[in-house]
Amino acid sequence: MNSHTVKTTALAALFAVTVAAHGGGAIAAGAHGAGKGHGHGMAIGEPGDAAKVDRTITITMKDNFFEPETIEIKEGETIRFVVANKGAFLHEFNLGTAAMHAAHQKEMAEMMEHGMITATGIDHKMMKMDHGGGKMMMEHNDPNSVLLEPGKQAEVIWHFTKKVDLEFACNVPGHYESGMMGPIQFKHGQ
Numbered sequence: 458m459n460s461h462t463v464k465t466t467a468l469a470a471l472f473a474v475t476v477a478a479h480g481g482g483a484i485a486a487g488a489h490g491a492g493k494g495h496g497h498g499m500a501i502g503e504p505g506d507a508a509k510v511d512r513t514i515t516i517t518m519k520d521n522f523f524e525p526e527t528i529e530i531k532e533g534e535t536i537r538f539v540v541a542n543k544g545a546f547l548h549e550f551n552l553g554t555a556a557m558h559a560a561h562q563k564e565m566a567e568m569m570e571h572g573m574i575t576a577t578g579i580d581h582k583m584m585k586m587d588h589g590g591g592k593m594m595m596e597h598n599d600p601n602s603v604l605l606e607p608g609k610q611a612e613v614i615w616h617f618t619k620k621v622d623l624e625f626a627c628n629v630p631g632h633y634e635s636g637m638m639g640p641i642q643f644k645h646g647q
């Protein structure tokens with residue numbers, strides 16, 4: 458299977474989820490939490506090893522923006538992002554390409570439509586609920602992202618294996634559009 462086939466399959470899966478959601482029936486998105494099979498094939502790097510962290514970067518999320526506004530890293534670095542939501546709304550810190558964020562924004566809009574998330578919180582029961590057919594709702598636990606309620610803090614450890622056009626972004630509906638995103642700039646040298 459080449460990468461084009463993989464992408465197509467993932468898109469088809471995403472489409473199937475959207476259709477199922479609108480049909481009010483079961484939502485099947487089993488691959489959502491696995492990272493692999495989610496369409497991006499981890500081309501953006503890989504989950505980092507906590508024992509190999511090079512640096513820690515503190516990220517503050519407010520309504521609706523990030524501090525800092527840009528992130529600088531070096532190719533090959535493993536970064537521990539300590540992410541704190543100091544706003545009044547639900548926010549996400551997500552590492553990905555612009556295309557990944559666009560796809561994820563559609564998923565989050567579906568999640569909001571179904572009450573799994575609200576403007577200010579996460580319905581953990583809805584997130585884990587079995588909606589029939591033995592399929593679980595998409596649980597929001599990709600290793601390249603964290604979704605945080607107001608006042609919460611969490612870490613994302615990421616190994617940036619190679620230079621690629623990346624953004625950090627919040628894909629809670631409306632936030633990316635209002636500027637809650639920034640570039641990840643790769644710097645040369647050690």
Ligand SMILES: [Cu+2]
Nearest residue numbers: 548549627632
């Ligand atoms: Cu946000």
